[in-house]
Amino acid sequence: MTTLLFTHDSSLRHVTPEGHPERVDRIRAVNQILGSEHFRELTRRAAPAAREEDILRAHVPEHLRRVKAIAPAEGFEFLDADTAMSPGTLEAALHAVGAATAGVDAVFSGEADNVFCALRPPGHHAESRRAMGFCFFNQAAIAAHYARAAHGAERVAVIDFDVHHGNGTQEIFWSDPDLFYGSTHQMPLYPGTGSVHETGAGNIFNAPLRAGDGSAQFRAAMATRVLPALDAFAPDLIVVSAGFDAHHRDPLGSLQLTEEDFAWITLQIMEAAEIHCGGRIVSVLEGGYDLQGLAASVGIHVQALMRGNADQLDDTDDSVAYEDDD
Numbered sequence: 001m002t003t004l005l006f007t008h009d010s011s012l013r014h015v016t017p018e019g020h021p022e023r024v025d026r027i028r029a030v031n032q033i034l035g036s037e038h039f040r041e042l043t044r045r046a047a048p049a050a051r052e053e054d055i056l057r058a059h060v061p062e063h064l065r066r067v068k069a070i071a072p073a074e075g076f077e078f079l080d081a082d083t084a085m086s087p088g089t090l091e092a093a094l095h096a097v098g099a100a101t102a103g104v105d106a107v108f109s110g111e112a113d114n115v116f117c118a119l120r121p122p123g124h125h126a127e128s129r130r131a132m133g134f135c136f137f138n139q140a141a142i143a144a145h146y147a148r149a150a151h152g153a154e155r156v157a158v159i160d161f162d163v164h165h166g167n168g169t170q171e172i173f174w175s176d177p178d179l180f181y182g183s184t185h186q187m188p189l190y191p192g193t194g195s196v197h198e199t200g201a202g203n204i205f206n207a208p209l210r211a212g213d214g215s216a217q218f219r220a221a222m223a224t225r226v227l228p229a230l231d232a233f234a235p236d237l238i239v240v241s242a243g244f245d246a247h248h249r250d251p252l253g254s255l256q257l258t259e260e261d262f263a264w265i266t267l268q269i270m271e272a273a274e275i276h277c278g279g280r281i282v283s284v285l286e287g288g289y290d291l292q293g294l295a296a297s298v299g300i301h302v303q304a305l306m307r308g309n310a311d312q313l314d315d316t317d318d319s320v321a322y323e324d325d326d
């Protein structure tokens, strides 16, 4: 299996206000684990910046204009109460999108079997016409549209296991039966969307979980609702909104998932990709705010992508020690 890893230094220059959970240290934690011996065989690439035409397949021109216009020369500008731009934010957001579209190129050209994009800011809350919830542009939705425009994909699925519902991806996909959105998430929780009754054009599959739910409920929701629908949809590409804030350590959610659950869902998605689309998966980092939980979860997710199996990385807990006081 050839797994390609996209990163970009601009992810370290998207600064957020003091105490904000979506912080630079997240990428340091991810870089540290993916820089360890276990990941020697990863092919690594710097993400290009997004092309505006690619962003505009998922967002209205006014949204792109607004984000560019608000970008501050110093300090912060807020797009909503918890979505702030610093001087480095626009560049980071553009590279986060560029990683996802370059990832699509890589899996369709055969350069890689699958791709992980370890960049920030996240994207799944960004709607066609607004930034929200730490997100500016919706990488997963843009990648899905790009696969159709640039590589002739007919049907693209996004699987989202972030603890929050990807309202942006759902909104962008809402009336397009050739785009699939399947999500597990905690409800009630921000952003408030994600009920089973939100079905779009029959292409939206929400499987909400309750605070306190863990491995058994998560796996059952995926296995009975999301994965069978994915199978019936028969995608030409699977994009993963890989948020790791459903981890039991995470401060923003109350689900109780472990790294093994992230390994399990990764392997399930890989099996579906193998059956339907030659294994093509582009996985994009979304949330995950406990640095130790994030690093361990990203580690096992990428290990699964690389090997088609995954074991606990035995040195994770010892080698990754973080200060949470950023």
Ligand SMILES: [Zn+2]
Binding pocket: 162, 163, 164, 243, 245, 286, 287, 288
């Ligand atoms: Zn989240």
